Amino acid sequence: MSTNTKKSSAAVAAHAATILSNNASSDIARRLAGSVLSQRQSANQTSKTMETEASNVMKSSKYSEDTKMLAASVLSQSNRSR
Secondary structure (H helix, E strand, O other), X not given: OOOOOOOOOHHHHHHHHHHHHOOOOOHXXXXXXXXXXXXXXXXXXXXXXXXXXXXXXXXXXXXXXXXXXXXXXXXXXXXXXX
16 A cells, blocks of 8 residues: 655644634544644554545535635545555
8 A cells, every 4th residue: 555645734733733722613623633633743644534524524515614624634645545
């Protein structure tokens, strides 16, 4: 299986940290933020489950631009062979 060596940018990671520290953030935004942060300075890759969740966020009109930005970051770090 191939690996994706991309990492979360400092700006996106900072935004993800803000999302996680806000108790009013939605569950999906918090899960996406956690995934973004886990990929900031490690070799972690997006799981298949998170790929699916992020894809669903991107396809839906009910999510905020902030949540979609996190989803886009998560998808950009997914494993290309899936």
